[in-house]
Amino acid sequence: MNHLSDHTLRDAGTTSTNAEGERADQDPVPSHAFRAMALLDVRGLTVTTTRQVTPDRTEMPRVTEVSRVALTLMQGESLALVGEAGSGMTATALAIAGLLPLDKTVTNGSILFNGQELVGLKRRAQARLLGANIGYLPPDLLGSLDPTRTILSQLATPLRRRLGLDRPAARERALKALARVGLDNSDVVALSYPGDLSPVVVQRVAVAAALSFDPELLIATIPADPAHARPLADLLRLVRALQSKHQFALILVTDDVGIAAECCERIAVLQAGRIVEQGAVDELFAYPQHPHTQRMLDARQPYGFGPEDLAARTGADVLEVVALHSMGASAYYHDAGALAG
Template sequence: MPFLRVSPDLTKGTFDWIQYHHQQHTIGPAMNQLRDHTVIDAGSKSSFSQRERADQDPMPSHAFRAMALLDVRGLTVATARPGTRGRAATPGEQEVSRVALTLMQGESLALVGESGSGMTATALAIAGLLPPTMTVTNGSILFNGQELVGLSRRAQARLLGANIGYLPPDLLGFLDPTRTILSQLATPLRRRLGLDRPAARARTLKALARVGLDNPEVVALSYPGDLSPVVIQRVAVAAALSLDPELLIAAIPAHARPLADLLRLVRALQSKHQFALILVTDDVGVAAECCERIAVLQAGRIIEQGSVDELLESPQHPHTQRMLDARQPYTLSPADLAPGARSGVPEVVALHSVGASAFYHGAGTLAG
């Protein structure tokens, strides 16, 4: 076993955990890669062997887990049963059971599953956006060394946007129709960064230009009803990234339109700016185009997890194979996936009239 620089606060259980994972995954001397864990669905009768059972491994030390940007262990989310006669609410049916995953800085991971699989609840728990009807009943979510489970709503709100960006599935309905785009994007910048009005306006225009909007000044002064669905999608991405978060959680359903454009935009921005990405989708094809790794969920558990190549070439779980059989192809060009490629962010010409916005790959030549 190669030399490992072990922190003095590592327990024997932690050291055993490192040795085990070195044998299984060849963790190098710098220990600069943390591998994810596969938790097999307890209800599955498949005969294939379990790759890992993270929920049964010794818990590594806080220092070791903090080497990753995000480390989730044993995450369990349940619905909250309303309290009766003054009693507190109690946990009900489990939505997520003992989910474990790890994400490094700049890495991309897709949570893939059908409705009710637990992928959305997992993402919302990480983002601190679980609805009042759900609660984290067990487990740990470590982000940049900070424990997120148990944080107050106010502390979670401070993290959201500044450190963790969230792109909702309903991109057309997340904006307030009575306020301009400038007002809605600049207000969080002023509140969280303490910027004055001119600085917040300048940063808003920069965020809109970064997502390929050719006329950011026009878009900023528009109301949501003045813009096409394509431009609204771009505005949503700009809002999620306006505070330069280290992690973007993007919920993109396969029925989103135009899907290829949105995938191209998210992937190009992630490659250029190197934020970590968690993509929540119900289509393996979408996940394969945008992410390096995929975690497949079923009935609240991660049933299989690995690199895109591993899952596409040799899926181990029957449910993964069924999802692969149902996937749709979403092909992006090599330029779209090249790190730092500006050409991967097509421009959008936005005109200030209802339904007048148009999408062009060569929008620069049409300006003016």
């Protein structure tokens, strides 16, 4: 367990002196022992773009994308980071996952995960955490898969490398991960290539990959997509059912509070790199305190599971069929409410 240096604690705990008073992202920092009781405790997180030089040797100024963000997550809890483009929600999530691009860096603050300080952790140590303890579901699910490799290869190879499993054990675990997300004929899906699968099966394969290590925390980025409301609702249902059943913690990154409300207990609203408001979903919807929160609520899309949607999925024995076009086969998957263990 790493202990934080004194200057980190002082910086992370500094309170605001501006006209707005103390903000939601500037809570005083409790003791290290108290913070370690949470699965995740973020204090004073600041993410800045690194200094860049243009081809004509002009130095571009640094930009602060995340400023003094604070949040806490217990085991099994769910929290949504909601904001518009440039709000800092994505940079916050990527900083926690250890996936910040090379032009961005954590310049201040603390990220404590299971009592271990992640800020300043070497890339190799970050890579060990990612997958094994922290799963990540990217916004482009099809783009996250290699079109030249089978699904089995893409799930089993990381399991062999990080857990030291032999081929049969890695294959068995990969098939179990596919069954967990409701894909009945996991053998057929495992031998397929991403291009052979329909979008809804790709969704489930990507979720299976993110959860194949049984992580304690899943970070999922799910942007609003009104043009594909039904597949999106299916993905939300899947994530919600898996989180409820397996009790991993969930951080959902989205630009729509309607999506956040479908999956999460709490919501943190970000604007210009800061958390302007956070609280329980019911409270935030009923009594928004910040004007930006009200604007986000007014702009939300109707992604709820209405009576007509639920009626179409009554009964755990209802199966849906998704064609695997190039193989002439079919992949069947159960409703998310009847997922495998």
